[in-house]
Amino acid sequence: MSLSRAWTLLASLPAMLMALAAPALADVPQPWAMGLQEPATPVMERLSQFHSGLLIVITLISSFVLLLLLYVIVRFNQRRNPQPSRTSHNTLVEVVWTVVPVLILVGIAIPSFRLLYYADRTEQPEMTIKAVGHQWYWSYEYPDHGNFTFDALMIPEEEIREGQHRLLETDNAVVVPVDTNIRLLTNSQDVIHSWTIPSFGVKLDANPGQVNETWMRITREGTFYGQCSEICGIGHAYMPIKVQAVSKEAFQAWVTEAQQKFARVGAPAPQVATAAE
Numbered sequence: 001m002s003l004s005r006a007w008t009l010l011a012s013l014p015a016m017l018m019a020l021a022a023p024a025l026a027d028v029p030q031p032w033a034m035g036l037q038e039p040a041t042p043v044m045e046r047l048s049q050f051h052s053g054l055l056i057v058i059t060l061i062s063s064f065v066l067l068l069l070l071y072v073i074v075r076f077n078q079r080r081n082p083q084p085s086r087t088s089h090n091t092l093v094e095v096v097w098t099v100v101p102v103l104i105l106v107g108i109a110i111p112s113f114r115l116l117y118y119a120d121r122t123e124q125p126e127m128t129i130k131a132v133g134h135q136w137y138w139s140y141e142y143p144d145h146g147n148f149t150f151d152a153l154m155i156p157e158e159e160i161r162e163g164q165h166r167l168l169e170t171d172n173a174v175v176v177p178v179d180t181n182i183r184l185l186t187n188s189q190d191v192i193h194s195w196t197i198p199s200f201g202v203k204l205d206a207n208p209g210q211v212n213e214t215w216m217r218i219t220r221e222g223t224f225y226g227q228c229s230e231i232c233g234i235g236h237a238y239m240p241i242k243v244q245a246v247s248k249e250a251f252q253a254w255v256t257e258a259q260q261k262f263a264r265v266g267a268p269a270p271q272v273a274t275a276a277e
């Protein structure tokens with residue numbers, strides 16, 4: 001059995017157990033939730049699997065160390081050994097306790113790096129969206145769909161309606177199509193922010209003066225929530241991210257509407273007459 005097959009098998013075990021115990025899944029934080037949010041992209045599916053696999057490795061190592069400690073406590077305590085042994089070296093044991101952890105780390109590093117490169121960027125992007133961080137809100141640009149832009153500001157607590165999520169709802173949602181390779185670019189107008197959606201496995205810093213890139217391919221329709229994940233100032237907790245993944249047809253309809261509704265990138269600001277004139 002190859003290393004990756006063994007890994008997949010090992011990794012799927014806790015996920016299966018958790019699926020049995022999990023309550024209704026939603027793409028928003030739940031009270032008393034355990035584990036990661038339900039994956040909605042291939043990247044997050046692999047991240048979840050890797051996380052579950054590591055949990056097994058960690059549990060095995062911790063149990064082994066605990067058993068060793070208990071053995072030492074029982075077998076080598078002072079009462080049982082009034083005359084302590086003067087052993088200070090054992091070449092075989094020393095080689096084993098050096099080589100085995102190295103092998104474990106290499107075994108973890110290989111799938112880890114593979115995943116890191118997989119999450120980095122997509123070979124075949126079908127469209128691009130750009131998220132720009134501001135103190136303290138996000139704005140978005142759709143360069144492939146007429147280059148329109150809009151801001152997404154948090155809905156304040158006093159305006160939250162029934163069924164909406166406090167601190168997570170925005171006035172404009174980022175609408176994207178499902179089953180599409182979306183290239184995501186981030187940038188910032190002021191300080192470092194981070195565009196994050198747990199269900200997508202995306203957490204990408206938005207730096208001033210630099211464009212960062214990642215990708216997502218959303219596998220199901222729904223509303224997904226995230227928050228800025230880089231401490232960026234006093235309003236850090238108040239710049240959530242709301243993504244609506246819709247069918248390709250619904251996305252096209254939204255684009256037509258959005259082109260009318262929103263300004264173009266770089267368009268001059270509307271002229272406002274002042275009272276002095």
Ligand SMILES: [Cu+2]
Pocket residue numbers: 133192193194228229230231232236239
């Ligand atoms: Cu921020």
